[in-house]
């Protein structure tokens with residue numbers, strides 16, 4: 001759901017309103033009489049509205065909070081939330097109208113002005129009015145330079161347009177805010193943005209700049225797997241297979257669970273140097289270190305099948321299948337290897353036996369933030385746009401007498 005961060009902003013705005021309420025005058029002169037502003041918060045509609053808001057029941061929340069708004073038309077935060085809820089419902093025009101009319105109010109404090117503008121920026125962003133959203137968020141930062149929501153939204157807007165340099169600049173600013181406190185996360189995202197800048201430089205054929213960017217990404221966060229892969233690719237294309245191997249093998253140390261992404265590259269680089277046996281040794285080391293590593297088995301099996309040892313390859317593939325019966329690529333490689341051996345009945349039977357309880361996933365990668373599914377590993381989620389959130393969904397290997 002895309003709604004969660006938006007709702008969160010609504011809640012934050014609400015809490016801000018609660019905290020700010022203390023500071024606001026408790027009594028207000030309106031149309032010649034004093035109004036006790038506490039009444040708004042004591043109204044049952046207020047509590048109900050709040051409950052519906054927390055339960056994500058938007059229509060009911062709108063209904064109750066509209067009642068509250070009529071009790072005190074001056075209550076800024078209630079109108080701000082109502083606008084956010086209309087945006088949440090997809091009524092962006094109405095949300096824009098509400099937030100724009102709030103901006104017309106006289107005597108808004110700087111912070112109130114910034115919060116209404118932030119809501120308006122989110123309205124424009126949701127409605128796809130990128131330029132107006134950018135303008136609103138930049139204006140928020142002018143009024144409230146420490147506003148993290150504005151930074152994050154600006155960064156995402158630039159990322160969506162592949163303006164990686166701008167996104168980098170904004171994340172860098174955000175990371176330096178005194179109350180930020182997430183240095184590792186900020187470094188990780190800066191590293192991914194450096195990597196994107198490197199890829200952009202590659203497209204321009206500027207290999208020196210690309211190399212510099214990939215190295216900077218690794219310097220920021222050594223677990224940035226695509227930067228290692230890309231740096232190795234640049235070196236390999238420049239004819240330096242040995243240093244390419246060095247780059248790719250660094251993934252084994254810094255992000256071992258993603259090491260498989262370098263296997264094909266390593267296999268061909270070692271082959272180009274006439275050192276294929278070293279690739280086989282590497283796979284054997286990985287299997288010894290992590291016995292459930294089915295991908296290292298697959299890589300070694302492919303190497304063995306290609307070098308005239310299909311029987312040994314098949315043994316490895318069957319072992320790998322026990323670790324992960326759902327991997328389509330294993331089944332394909334097994335059939336290829338079995339036909340290389342002219343489909344011996346005993347081995348085919350063994351394969352059928354191993355696969356009896358297998359379940360097949362076509363899209364095993366899943367975003368831990370928004371649950372978006374993908375057939376391949378992605379570095380940035382196309383749905384929630386977060387960086388490095390994909391994990392591989394696996395069912396435990398089938399055991400005897402038990403279905404997976």
Ligand SMILES: [Zn+2]
Pocket residue numbers: 367368369370371372381382383384385386389
């Ligand atoms: Zn996602």
